[in-house]
Amino acid sequence: MNLSKIAGAAAGAVLAAGAAGVLAMPSASATPGSCSDGGTGRASTWVVCTSGTGSYYAHVQCADQVHGYSGWYNGSTVGIGSRSSVTCPLQGGVQWSVISVFSYEA
Numbered sequence: 201m202n203l204s205k206i207a208g209a210a211a212g213a214v215l216a217a218g219a220a221g222v223l224a225m226p227s228a229s230a231t232p233g234s235c236s237d238g239g240t241g242r243a244s245t246w247v248v249c250t251s252g253t254g255s256y257y258a259h260v261q262c263a264d265q266v267h268g269y270s271g272w273y274n275g276s277t278v279g280i281g282s283r284s285s286v287t288c289p290l291q292g293g294v295q296w297s298v299i300s301v302f303s304y305e306a
Contacts, residue, residue, distance in 0.1 A: 207259040230257045232280060237301040244287035247275065247303040255279050255306040262288035270299065275304040 237258070239245060244251035247258035258275035269291075275284035284303075288296035 207221060231281045231302065232305060235303040237303070243290075243295050243297060244285060245298045245301050246283040246285040247301065248283045249280055249303060251300050252280060256284065256303050257306055258284040258286050259304045260286040260288070260298055261300040262286075263299045264291065264296050266294045267292070269296075271296075274304075276278040 215275050231252050232254055233252035233258070234247040235247055237245055237247045245258070245260060247256070249256055255277050257277045260273050260275070261270055261271055263270040271289075273288065275286040276283045286298070288297070288298060
């Protein structure tokens with residue numbers, strides 16, 4: 201085999217390996233952005249994200265201010281521009297209230 205055929209075969213192998221590497225790369229993750237929420241201090245709240253891609257949900261901490269209990273609750277998973285809402289529980293005659301609100305990428 202002459203030198204030019206060897207060089208051509210080596211170049212072809214390098215290109216094939218490079219193309220395989222490009223195909224195997226993971227895709228970019230979807231990221232919602234420009235998120236806002238309905239605030240704290242009430243029985244329910246919401247999260248809405250108006251930019252980016254993908255889906256998200258509201259993640260809310262609710263608290264029983266009378267007995268000192270708290271827990272985390274999730275809203276439904278929604279797409280960009282839709283609201284994910286959460287209502288805190290009514291337990292033992294006490295309506296829990298929202299004390300913190302987050303949005304999480306689904």
